[in-house]
Amino acid sequence: MPSLSVSLNLNGSVGQNGTNQPHDVLAVKNRLADLGFPVTRDSLVNPETIDIIKLFQSIIKGKTVIGGDGKIDLDGPTLKFLQAANAPQWLEMPKGSPGEGFINHDNQQGDNHDFGTNWMIETIQAAAQLYLNAHLSSHPSAALIQTNDLSKPRGGITPVHATHQTGLSCDIRLPRKDGQSGGIVSTDSKFDRDAMRAMLKAIRNQSKYEIKRIFFNDFTLITEGICVSAAGHDNHAHIDIIPPLQQ
C-alpha cells in the first residue's frame, strides 16, 4: 500500500463539471485505485467516479455522511490530500484473531459492510494491542474487541445507520461475561463492563488517530467520561475518528 507522497501533475480539474482532460482523469483514478478506492483505471468520468471523489472529500473533512462537490480542483484541498503521503486508503477490515485482540464480526457473518479507511482500521488494530496488554493478559477469558459495520464496499448511504458512510465510523459489540459478544444491552447482567471499559479506554488511548466521539448508553461508563449517550446505542458502542493532518 502506498505511503509516499505523489505529484499527479494535473493540467485541469477532474470530476463533476471539471475540465476532465483524459490524462488528468487517468492520473486521479490511478491514484485512487492505488489507495484501494473502487474505481477503474481509465480516463472516464462517470457517476461512480464522482461518487468516489465525494467519498474521498468527505473522508478528509471528517464527515460521516457523504458530501462534497465531486470535483478535484488544481491546488484545492482534495488534490493536496490525494497527493499526500498519508492519503486515506480504502480497505476491508481484516478478520482479526485472538492474537490481535479483535474479531471482525462482519467477516464472521459473511457481511461485506466492513470497508473503511485505513485510519479507522489502524485505530482498531492499535486499540486491540493495548487491550491485549491492559486487560486480556490478566483476564484471558474476556471477550475480544468485536467490530461491526464500518461502511459498505463503496461507502455511501447504508440503510442500517444514519452515518457510517465514509469509513470513519465503527461499531463495537458488547462483551459478555461468558467471553462472547453481542445479543445483550448494557443493563444485562451478562454484560462485562470491565472488558468494555478496557476496550473503550484502549480506543481512546491508542496514539494512531484521534477519537471524535464514542456513543454508548451505559450510565457507569458515561459517568466515568468514557462515552456519551445517544439514541439507539444500548447494544453497541459507536466510534468516530478525526482525520489526521495532511502530511
Ligand SMILES: [Zn+2]
Ligand atoms: Zn454506529
